Amino acid sequence: MMDNVSLIRNISTVAEIVTNIETVILHDLLLDTEGWNVMAEAFAKPEKTLRRLKLFQILGVSTDNAAMIGKCLKDTPDVLLRSSGKLGIT
Numbered sequence: 893m894m895d896n897v898s899l900i901r902n903i904s905t906v907a908e909i910v911t912n913i914e915t916v917i918l919h920d921l922l923l924d925t926e927g928w929n930v931m932a933e934a935f936a937k938p939e940k941t942l943r944r945l946k947l948f949q950i951l952g953v954s955t956d957n958a959a960m961i962g963k964c965l966k967d968t969p970d971v972l973l974r975s976s977g978k979l980g981i982t
Contacts, residue, residue: 896926903927907934915944922951928960935967944970 903923910916911934923931935942945968950961965971 900926900930903930904934907931911935911937911940911942914941915946916942917946917948919948920951921947921949923957924952925954925957925960928957928964932960932963932967935964942968944968944972946972947974949975 907930910918910931934940945965950973953961965973
């Protein structure tokens with residue numbers, strides 16, 4: 893079992909990797925509000941390389957994390973979002 897500090901550190905590492913690549917494709921992404929907050933902070937950095945983000949199914953969308961997800965999408969110039977599941981707010 894992973895503690896929360898390790899989990900956030902891992903999300904921070906993934907966020908750093910994702911934002912340092914020009915085109916990223918992510919499948920079945922599931923993060924809690926704190927995880928999305930970490931991603932949003934990384935996506936907002938002006939020195940990031942990320943230009944194209946392709947998301948195939950964001951899981952666990954809630955009223956708590958929808959704003960952070962939107963910030964990640966807003967801070968990326970070219971976004972493709974596809975979902976084979978339901979994106980309804982829970």
